[in-house]
Every structure is written in structure tokens, then in C-alpha cells.
Amino acid sequence: MVSERRACRVLSQPRMTQRYEATRPDDEERLVARMRGLATKHPRYGYRRIWALLRREGWSINRKRVHRLWSREGLKVTRPQKQKRFRGSSENSCSVRKAEFPNHVWTWDFIHDRTMCRGPLKLLSLVDEYTRECLALQVSGSITAQDAIEVLRRQFLVRGAPGYIRSEEPRTQPGASKGALRTDPTARDSAPHAGGSECTGG
Numbered sequence: 001m002v003s004e005r006r007a008c009r010v011l012s013q014p015r016m017t018q019r020y021e022a023t024r025p026d027d028e029e030r031l032v033a034r035m036r037g038l039a040t041k042h043p044r045y046g047y048r049r050i051w052a053l054l055r056r057e058g059w060s061i062n063r064k065r066v067h068r069l070w071s072r073e074g075l076k077v078t079r080p081q082k083q084k085r086f087r088g089s090s091e092n093s094c095s096v097r098k099a100e101f102p103n104h105v106w107t108w109d110f111i112h113d114r115t116m117c118r119g120p121l122k123l124l125s126l127v128d129e130y131t132r133e134c135l136a137l138q139v140s141g142s143i144t145a146q147d148a149i150e151v152l153r154r155q156f157l158v159r160g161a162p163g164y165i166r167s168e169e170p171r172t173q174p175g176a177s178k179g180a181l182r183t184d185p186t187a188r189d190s191a192p193h194a195g196g197s198e199c200t201g202g
Contacts, residue, residue, distance in 0.1 A: 031059065032069055043078040099130035106135065106155075106162040110143070124148055126155060129166070135159070 008015045025031075031054075038050050045053075047070035051063050099105040111123040124138040124147075136151050152165075 028069075031061065032073060034059075035066070035069060035075065036073065039075050044080075046077050047075070099128070102128060102130050103159060103162050105129040105164045105166055107166045108148075108152075109167070124151060126151060128162075 004015065004018060008018060034054065034057075035050055038053055039045065042049070042053075047067050048063065050070070051061070051066040054061055054066065105128075106126060107129055108124065108126045111125065113121045113123070115121050120141055122140055122143045124136070124143050125134060126136040127134055135155050138147065138151050140147070
């Protein structure tokens with residue numbers, strides 16, 4: 001076992017550093033409590049502005065100490081959250097209208113891309129939300145409204161009509177018809193659309 005004196009001499013380290021015990025100032029608990037109070041009252045203030053408020057209240061404290069305590073206590077500036085733009089009605093929300101069984105809710109989406117020759121490329125995907133199965137994937141340089149209806153007609157014949165169809169401009173439409181889709185003028189997504197076209201059932 002090596003003595004403290006010999007270990008410090010080998011490491012060229014003063015013995016005083018081995019015996020030093022850090023002591024907190026008597027006012028640290030009150031200071032931290034006040035910092036927390038100001039941070040709660042002013043959630044958009046950082047440690048510099050909190051330090052300025054403390055100085056105004058008569059605290060004799062430097063900025064570095066405030067920064068150290070701020071970091072130690074995990075205090076942070078509350079970032080403003082961007083307000084999301086909601087589209088459609090809440091009745092179509094995924095948290096409200098969840099698929100409960102296969103063929104309950106279908107989702108379609110139009111995807112736009114370009115080929116290597118810079119030509120237009122459109123994709124129409126149709127997915128069963130419950131099974132996550134891709135029911136259809138139509139790829140073409142142009143997809144008209146009639147093309148979209150034909151994709152749905154084929155799936156209706158094979159799988160039957162789903163309970164709801166959800167589109168990217170959400171509002172689900174119950175009671176999809178096997179023969180045709182009926183367009184509700186108040187719901188922009190009750191019938192498929194592609195390339196700016198709107199379609200109605202035949």
C-alpha cells in the first residue's frame with residue numbers, strides 16, 4: 001500500500017489537492033430556488049437575462065456562477081412550438097378513425113417524381129391501413145381520374161368495398177360503393193383526384 005505522501009510525490013501533485021473538500025456557499029439553495037422561480041415566470045429567458053434579474057434584486061453574483069448553476073439544475077429555455085396547420089375534420093383523425101380489421105380503412109396517395117430523362121412520373125398507391133398491405137400501385141407518366149377509379153374498381157371486385165377510404169386531404173367517406181364512387185361536394189377527397197382532376201362516379 002502506497003502512502004499519500006509518496007503517491008503525490010510520484011505524480012508531482014500537491015497533497016493539499018487530495019484533501020480539498022468543496023463547500024457550497026450558504027446562499028446557494030436560496031439562489032437556486034430563486035433562479036427556478038424566475039425561469040418558471042419567464043420561460044423564454046436564458047441564463048444571462050436571469051442573471052440580470054438577480055443583479056437587479058440585489059444578488060451579488062457573477063454570470064459564470066449563474067451559468068454553472070443553470071447547467072447543473074438542467075434549466076432550459078422553452079422553445080416556441082410551431083402551430084400545426086390542421087386540414088380536414090377531426091372525425092378523420094388517425095387517432096379517432098383507426099382501422100380495426102382488414103378491409104376497414106384504405107388509404108390512397110399520389111406520389112410525383114421524375115424519370116432519369118426528366119420526364120414526369122406519377123404513382124398511385126392504395127394501402128390497407130390495418131394489414132399495411134399495398135393493395136395496388138399504379139405507375140405511369142400520367143394518371144387521370146378515370147385511371148384512379150379503375151384501380152379502385154378492380155380492388156372492389158377482388159376484395160370488396162372497404163368501410164372507409166382515407167386520402168391525403170383527409171375526410172373519410174363511409175359506405176364506399178362497389179360499382180362507383182359518389183362525390184360529396186363538401187368533401188374534397190370523397191372521390192379520387194390526380195393531376196388536378198376531380199372525378200365522379202359513373
